[in-house]
Amino acid sequence: MAEEQSIAQMMQDMGKRAKVAAAELALASTDAKNKALLEAAGALKKNVRTILEANEKDLDYGREKGLSDAMMDRLALDRSRIIAIAKGLEAIAELPDPVGDTIAEWDRPNGLNIARVRVPLGVIGVIYESRPNVTADAGALCLKAGNAVILRGGSDSLHSSSAIHACLLEGLRTAGLPEDAIQLVATRDRAAVGEMLTMTGMIDIIVPRGGRSLVERVQSESRVPVFAHLEGICHVYIDGAADPQKALDIAVNAKMRRTGICGAAETLLVDESAEAIAIFVIGALLDAGCEVRGDDAMMALDDRVKPASDDDWKTEYLDAVISARFVSGVEGAISHVAENSSGHTESIITEDTETAETFLRKVDSAIVMHNASTQFADGGEFGMGAEIGIATGRIHARGPVGLEQLTSFKYQVRGTGQTRP
Amino acid sequence: MAEEQSIAQMMQDMGKRAKVAAAELALASTDAKNKALLEAAGALKKNVRTILEANEKDLDYGREKGLSDAMMDRLALDRSRIIAIAKGLEAIAELPDPVGDTIAEWDRPNGLNIARVRVPLGVIGVIYESRPNVTADAGALCLKAGNAVILRGGSDSLHSSSAIHACLLEGLRTAGLPEDAIQLVATRDRAAVGEMLTMTGMIDIIVPRGGRSLVERVQSESRVPVFAHLEGICHVYIDGAADPQKALDIAVNAKMRRTGICGAAETLLVDESAEAIAIFVIGALLDAGCEVRGDDAMMALDDRVKPASDDDWKTEYLDAVISARFVSGVEGAISHVAENSSGHTESIITEDTETAETFLRKVDSAIVMHNASTQFADGGEFGMGAEIGIATGRIHARGPVGLEQLTSFKYQVRGTGQTRP
Structure with a gap:
């Protein structure tokens, strides 16, 4: 009970910090976001050895737990996989920044000019399983679209994800962006997932990445809207x-x-x-x-x-x-x-x-x-660059979920003193 | 308990019928939808007396219940208000049909042509209070965007809403569209609202229209995504x-x-x-x-x-x-x-x-x-024509919710035999 309360409290606290970071990130320049991504890629390359050591701990844990060969393979990192993760970050830095794009613009007979302009979605919760690379991929994609993200990786990959997360934080720090922009839930306690799924008002979208049972749980329990597909028949x-x-x-x-x-x-x-x-x-x-x-x-x-x-x-x-x-x-x-x-x-x-x-x-x-x-x-x-998944829901995102789908919009109305008759 | 079960069953049945109707409506022609709207407007004008008699029953009920003057005014219809409702339907018939619009289109280097095309959202649940005109306004807007709708009006306006609903059904019938496209929850039992809020998989979006307490309840209880604003500070x-x-x-x-x-x-x-x-x-x-x-x-x-x-x-x-x-x-x-x-x-x-x-x-x-x-x-x-409300959420719709915001989209990919290398 005390444990559960502290998990709830920890998650609430992460949520609050994510919201603060999201407000700051929404106004961050494209250059700053790209710098964070490139510096994180550099940190990954520089820390290959540290990441592999962390991965070794996860593999030991997995062997003890008796994970299947397929799961062990998903969990395992080597130098080339880490370099591929770094290259993924560099590719996301290359993508155009969707934030600030004018999606539509028109004039009204009274002279008002109305523009629908892309803004970040806010705070995104990503819940994934054993692949540690999702830590970097999902974190980077959310960051590029100006969102704060709370990452909850599989308990099997906790050490590897933490080591990769440390590189993302180094990128954020170097670029002068808030470290709370990319937070990793550093506990194996599954109560953290349940907590995330009820954090309406703090998390705007949940993205589950993993097998059918994970997606099914998230879709059935989540109070927060979900971008996902249960299966692809x-x-x-x-x-x-x-x-x-x-x-x-x-x-x-x-x-x-x-x-x-x-x-x-x-x-x-x-x-x-x-x-x-x-x-x-x-x-x-x-x-x-x-x-x-x-x-x-x-x-x-x-x-x-x-x-x-x-x-x-x-x-x-x-x-x-x-x-x-x-x-x-x-x-x-x-x-x-x-x-x-x-x-x-x-x-x-x-x-x-x-x-x-x-x-x-x-x-x-x-x-x-x-x-x-x-x-x-x-x-x-589809030419969207990286994606965080494919959605089969009908709300907001449908099909591949890329940078644009991780944004919202607002209306900017420019007048010259108009009042409504 | 038996009563609650039967309400749940009734709502599930309405949900299933709405889904079937939505599939048919998604393929309905603009002409058929407009015909349904114009015929419904005609039926409203033709049935002014019947609607006023129904409204009289609601007003009696309201007086017995001791409703405030403001609430009685919201409830009350007269000939000119009914004509205004009919004109509202005619205005929605005049609006361009968003369904089938190509939102974006591009070609890939391999020759694939990709188009993002508007489709209806699906099934919309509208929960409102005493104004009987919402029955027609919301029903018509959802219909024009190709959606099926389940309307749950205030219990005070049940007779008036039913009489207006009968006119909408006449329009649907005359146009050869399924009557289940616009369903009215014909019970004063508040359990029906609770049921609607949990009908994920049947209802795609809930739109609450009314005072703060209604919106607050819907936002806090709904498992279905909600388009709403709690307040406008x-x-x-x-x-x-x-x-x-x-x-x-x-x-x-x-x-x-x-x-x-x-x-x-x-x-x-x-x-x-x-x-x-x-x-x-x-x-x-x-x-x-x-x-x-x-x-x-x-x-x-x-x-x-x-x-x-x-x-x-x-x-x-x-x-x-x-x-x-x-x-x-x-x-x-x-x-x-x-x-x-x-x-x-x-x-x-x-x-x-x-x-x-x-x-x-x-x-x-x-x-x-x-x-x-x-x-x-x-x-x-904003030039969007009619709206069903204003949303302050960040998902899917933000700002005025008009016809476009009541649609989703799909991708159409046109190839010449391409396979993925």
Whole structure:
């Protein structure tokens, strides 16, 4: 109880300090923010040894705890990973500063000039798991957009994150920016997360970065608005008017380029009239080492196709597995997507522009594509620079969450003495 | 308990039907939506007598309940008020449809074309008090932006709201749109509000329209994101370089034009160097019938000035009362605002552009003005057409919430067969 109270108090205190820092940061120059990022990158390079020592402690802790090999790999740093983190900071320094941009401007008949101008969002809470690089990536992105950030990393990576955080603080200090701009929750106590999720009035947005169970907890418990996606059940629909080679290239790329990312395709829909293309594409997926789980008609095409269960249509495999079925044209595809998609990314393959436009208009997902691989669902590929994640919510940010999505706006009204009649 | 369960069930059912209607409405043509609005306006005009009879029942109920004169006035309808409501619907039909607008579009080096396109927000919950006209205004605005809406009016206006709602349904039917697009919670049970506030996954945004206690309850209890402002503690700052006549005109207009609106000024700040202007402006406010509560220096200027307490700097009077104090230049004004403002609207009066720009940049409110009355803080005055309210939050909507703010967006990506390397 005393412990819980002190965690609550600690978090409240961090929240207050973040708000003060956010007010200062909102007015910081682009130069100062970039200097902090570049100096932090320099500190990372200079302190490789210290960071690796800290990482060694985390790896010891992880071994004792019996973490899986995959988790140990996510946790592990080496010189090249640290250099990559530093380069990430330098890349964010290169991005244009969104703060102060005029988004829209117009004049009123009474002579008032009205401008909608970008300002920082305020205070961002980032809750993540074992990858220590998120400390730098998320901290830097929030900073560049003029926000204060409270970082709550996984307990497994506490030492590594702290060592990386120390480099960010060195950057802030050198640039003359408040150290409270990037705070790290330095406790393994999980009560800190629960506290963050209720800090309305102090934290403006929570961004969870990690596996399904983390995102699910944050989405269900948070009183603070959340930018996230729970899963990416992405669809590729091959229309009757598809170019067979494009269909094959895109389907195989969408599924197999990287199977573990949220933009990977999980379900292949094929127009009933495109049986020949289906044989061609399914064969290529199977040849590429992908397991295909199909409806009866798909199973009839290739005896390597396994039967799909009802659950398969709502499953994010994140693996070399795809569900596949025939649908009745683009409307059948749209219905299937409406019922089963997680609202992340869907793509139609067709040479018929009208059919494509129907799909692009009617499918209600964050990202809808025509003749392109769902694996392009990424802030970098969209030209936004770095992203902190992909959101499937409908409020404020939808799709890749980059610098612009980490801002709010205000109205500046310029008059010459106008009063309202 | 059984009653509570049935309210919960009723609301869940309404939520599900709203989601189905929202999916249909998202694809409805502008013509169909406009037809629904115009037919509803026609139905209102045709059914004036029925609506007045329903209103009479509410007024009887209100008299029995002993409602105040002000509340009875808000509740009361007459022919001209009903005609005004109908004209409001016609005006919303005239506004451009935001759905389908391309907000941004760009090409990538690999040839992908990316467009950010406006789509409806989804399902909006509107919780309001005794004014029955909100039924039509809010219903129409949500409809025009392609959203389904669940309206929960004050229990005092249940009959009037139901009669107006029937006209909206007639409009939807005639236009071939789903009646579930505009649903009215037809119960006086307050549990319905509590239920709405927890319907994440069914309701995308809650908009409370009413007094402070309603907004406070919604903001503190809602699990669904909220567009609202709790209060409008708006400031007018008269700089040392202000034009005295502009200062007087704007200060008197900002306070006295209508004292009961959220954009009315509540505090006057004057630069220490502008004592002569202060005498001039304070005198005009007092002469206009405004009570002035000042610091010692203000009291020394005019013996009609009453002493301000500490609370006065954080009070929204919504009445002919203003607090007034001297500050040390624009930085003093910015500090006072940062400490006391509700983040709604603030205005600086000065002929010095540089000082004005400092104020516009540094003050972190939804609307910041230069040489203009705070009473312009209004969607109509901004040229947005009708508004559903003003938001002081930082997420999604800030400032006037009009049609555009009631939309979300999605990305449409058009390719020619691109796969990700």
